[in-house]
Each structure stands twice: as structure tokens, then as C-alpha cells.
Amino acid sequence: MMNTIMKPALLLALMSPVALQAQKTALPKQITVQGKVKFAVPPGQPNKIWLSRDMGTGKPVVVDSTVLGDDLTYTFKIKQDHPGIYKLNIMYWDHISFWSDADVKISSRGYDTAKMKMKIPHFYFVEGSSDNNFINQMELNGTNGYLRMIEEYNEEYFAKQHKEKGGDSAWASYLATRKRYNPLREDAAQRQEVLMKIYEDRPVLIYALRSMAGTESKEKYAEALTKLDNLIKKYPWLTEAKDMKATILKNKAQAMKLQPGQPVPTISYPDELGQVQGLEQYKGKYLLIDFWASWCGPCRQAIPKVKELYAQYKDKGFDVVSVSIDTDKKAWRKAMEDEKMPWKQLLSDDKDKTMEQFQFSGIPTLYVVDPQGKIVSKHTGYGPGTEAEIKAIMEKGTTAKPAGERKVIPAMAM
Known part of the structure; x- marks a missing residue:
């Protein structure tokens, strides 16, 4: 009886770390994307949907496309060697990101039926995995922050207009003295920081790191590189993390050439x-x-x-x-x-x-x-x-x- 119990244990102990890692990750080689929109575009307008893959370089690559069905649904079959970030461009109205570690279902608005079409972000929801919940929460945080800033700007604008037309100037004067946008930015940044802490050991973290790898994010490069090194070590298959690291190092080197006192780049x-x-x-x-x-x-x-x-x-x-x-x-x-x-x-x-x-x-x-x-x-x-x-x-x-x-x-x- 003892031998029967020990044999599996001994076999497990002898398994290589690589084999254990392969078992642990169980990377899906194909997933299905099923989507549905609420409103179709009017007749004559493009009803095409494009699927792109984010390669970690900031330049998504279109990998497939389809057209919206009469029942307002669409489907994609994705073959892959490892999960990553994909993006959907739905008829130029919705732009949706998701993580491809499982089959996903996506619901979005589609065509904007409002009389005044402002191309503002539409919130969407991706079902399929816990890692996609990270993207859902990140998107909601970003969308709400953006909409709140628009509200603040509109309030300040109309208060100023009211003042210039001879109305009450007290409110416009008060708004002009407030540092109204900084608290909104800080609130969004704090929410993002908490989300990133919760998912810091998950490969989907790379979705948030994109915002720390851009040309306007120099003060965040060091933190982003540390997090990327952790992902590269833990998930060797995550080539996007390696590409993003290379992009940051390239941007960092170029930024040094643009410091005050440096010669302006040559253009033609x-x-x-x-x-x-x-x-x-x-x-x-x-x-x-x-x-x-x-x-x-x-x-x-x-x-x-x-x-x-x-x-x-x-x-x-x-x-x-x-x-x-x-x-x-x-x-x-x-x-x-x-x-x-x-x-x-x-x-x-x-x-x-x-x-x-x-x-x-x-x-x-x-x-x-x-x-x-x-x-x-x-x-x-x-x-x-x-x-x-x-x-x-x-x-x-x-x-x-x-x-x-x-x-x-x-x-x-x-």
C-alpha cells in the first residue's frame, strides 16, 4: 500500500520544472469570440468588424475581419500559440479589448443613436475569464474618468458663457480658482494602481503596462520595467512583455536626445x-x-x-x-x-x-x-x-x- 502511494509522489518529484510549468499554464491554442451589438449602423454605412492583435509595440496588427450579421451578432475563431491582447473595431463605433485565455462573449452598444454623436467611449463587458475582469474594470475606470472630465469642462465653459452674457459671475469665478482636473486624474490613477496590485502576478497586467510604456510616460519607465521583468521571468511565453520592454528602452534612449540643450532632430x-x-x-x-x-x-x-x-x-x-x-x-x-x-x-x-x-x-x-x-x-x-x-x-x-x-x-x- 505504501509503494502504491509513493509512486505518484516520486513521479511528481522527478518531473522537470518546465513540465510542471507547462501543466500550470495550459495555454489555449484556439478560442471563439462571440459578440452582439445593440444598434446596427444605418443602411449604406460600413458594418465591418476588424480584429487586431496588440503585439506589445503600440502598433496593433489586423489579423481578421468580418461583417455584422442581420441578427446583430458576429463570431471570430482565433488560433494562437499563447494568450494575448486582442482588439475589436466595431463599425468604427466601438473599440474593445480582451484577453484571449478563454472563449469570450462581448456585448456592446454599436452605432450611436444620439442626435449629437460625439464618439465618446461606450462601456462594454467581456465575459469569459477572470483576467478579462481586469480589463473590464480598467476600461470602466478610464471611461468614467473621461466622462467626468467632460462634465467638469462643460460646467466651467457654460459658467463662463453665462458670466460673459451678464449673468451671475460668482460661480464662474469660483470654478476658475479650483484645481478641478488634478483630483480626477489622481482618483483614476489610484484606482488603476489598486487594480494593478491585485493582478500584478497575472500576464494580463501587460494591458495596464501599455499606459506606462508610451512616449509621455517617462516618469513611469522604471516601475514598468520592473513589472515587465517579473512577467518575463514568470511567463517566458509572453513575448509581448519582451517587446514592450524593448520599446520602453528605445523610447528612453530617444527621450535623452530630446532633453533641453540637445540639438533638435533633423527632419525632411x-x-x-x-x-x-x-x-x-x-x-x-x-x-x-x-x-x-x-x-x-x-x-x-x-x-x-x-x-x-x-x-x-x-x-x-x-x-x-x-x-x-x-x-x-x-x-x-x-x-x-x-x-x-x-x-x-x-x-x-x-x-x-x-x-x-x-x-x-x-x-x-x-x-x-x-x-x-x-x-x-x-x-x-x-x-x-x-x-x-x-x-x-x-x-x-x-x-x-x-x-x-x-x-x-x-x-x-x-
Whole structure:
């Protein structure tokens, strides 16, 4: 009887760690994705659904597509060598992420039936595994934070409008003195931190680490690298963690080249006449490089303010060059005609390369360059604080930042 009991134990003890790990992970080689939307697009509009895989580099790759059925459902069969993050683009209206460690069922809104269509995020729910609950909670946290910021902005905007029309100014004055957005950001960050702590040993954590690996997340690189090293050690099959680590190290190295005092990167882009231009022609002047796009609302809002700066300092050794990351040339040309910017206009021929070279993920992003062609400062979004810094550089030759919280025209994330 003793021998009968000991044989399985002895066999287990002799099993290699690799074999035990393989048993433990039991990676699914195929899963089924079943989805249903509440509202279909009107006839004549695209009812296509795209499936992409997030490879950990920030550039999802489309792997399959289908069309929405008459019963408002769709299905995908995914073959894989290990689980990872997949994304669904549903008729351009819903953008849904999920973890592929089990069959999943997804319910989403689909077409926006509201009279005013704002393309705001729609909350969705993914059923299938506990790891997908992590993504569900992360998405709800992000969506609610975004909507609360919109509410805060609208309240401030309408209070200001009411004041300008002769109404009660007390409320507008009160709102103007409050640091209203910082608490919202801090609340969202704290919620995310708790979620990441709960799932810190799960491979799906990589979903949250994406937000710590971008070009605007330099202060989070060290923490992200530590967490990625832990995932790589625990899940050797998680190639996305290795790719993300490589991306962070690459961004970190490029960011060092963009510090104040470093020479501005060399560019060569076509202007509105199709002639290739660089930045060499601006040597001897202070230069403001404005990265923008025709579809970017905050960029368009900032243009009148940049025009004021240009008019004030153009005769004092100051110039501006706008670099568009538009992929639609007609839209770019139409925006140039509408805005009538009196400085040079360039069009990036590879927006991803430009965003990587200058390390930004939201626009408008602006760089101030001195007469020697060296970087003075970088700004994401535009507002009084940005304007004050640029004026200080021009008038005093200083890069000192004004005290207090900045109220900026926020950048639009890519």
C-alpha cells in the first residue's frame, strides 16, 4: 500500500520544472469570440468588424475581419500559440479589448443613436475569464474618468458663457480658482494602481503596462520595467512583455536626445508646394515647431493663440513651422486654407516615425528651439502656461516655468 502511494509522489518529484510549468499554464491554442451589438449602423454605412492583435509595440496588427450579421451578432475563431491582447473595431463605433485565455462573449452598444454623436467611449463587458475582469474594470475606470472630465469642462465653459452674457459671475469665478482636473486624474490613477496590485502576478497586467510604456510616460519607465521583468521571468511565453520592454528602452534612449540643450532632430518633409524642407533655414532664430492635424480640435483651438505669438515676435527673431501628421492630404490642405497660418507648413510622410522621433502621443505638441538649433522646451497641449514660457524665453532668455497649475487646451491622445 505504501509503494502504491509513493509512486505518484516520486513521479511528481522527478518531473522537470518546465513540465510542471507547462501543466500550470495550459495555454489555449484556439478560442471563439462571440459578440452582439445593440444598434446596427444605418443602411449604406460600413458594418465591418476588424480584429487586431496588440503585439506589445503600440502598433496593433489586423489579423481578421468580418461583417455584422442581420441578427446583430458576429463570431471570430482565433488560433494562437499563447494568450494575448486582442482588439475589436466595431463599425468604427466601438473599440474593445480582451484577453484571449478563454472563449469570450462581448456585448456592446454599436452605432450611436444620439442626435449629437460625439464618439465618446461606450462601456462594454467581456465575459469569459477572470483576467478579462481586469480589463473590464480598467476600461470602466478610464471611461468614467473621461466622462467626468467632460462634465467638469462643460460646467466651467457654460459658467463662463453665462458670466460673459451678464449673468451671475460668482460661480464662474469660483470654478476658475479650483484645481478641478488634478483630483480626477489622481482618483483614476489610484484606482488603476489598486487594480494593478491585485493582478500584478497575472500576464494580463501587460494591458495596464501599455499606459506606462508610451512616449509621455517617462516618469513611469522604471516601475514598468520592473513589472515587465517579473512577467518575463514568470511567463517566458509572453513575448509581448519582451517587446514592450524593448520599446520602453528605445523610447528612453530617444527621450535623452530630446532633453533641453540637445540639438533638435533633423527632419525632411514636403511643404504645401511639395518641396522638401528641413529646419536648417531657421538657424539664427527662435523657432516654435507645432505638431498638429486637421482633425485635432485642441490643435485648431490653439492656432489663434499661436498667431498672436507669431505677430508679437516675428520681427524679433522668432518663427513658427507647423508639422502635420495628417494622412489625408485633402483634409490637410482644407485646414490650411481655413486657418490661414502665415508660416511654413510641412506634412509628415510617416506619422508613426515622427511621433517616435519627437516622443509624443498627443497633439498639439510643441517644441521651442533656440537660434543655435538646440531644444529649449517641450509642451503638450496649449494654454496660458505654455504661452507664458515662450514669452519668457523670448523676452528674458529663461526657461523658468510660471507657478501654479496650468490651464491648457488639452492634447488629443492618439
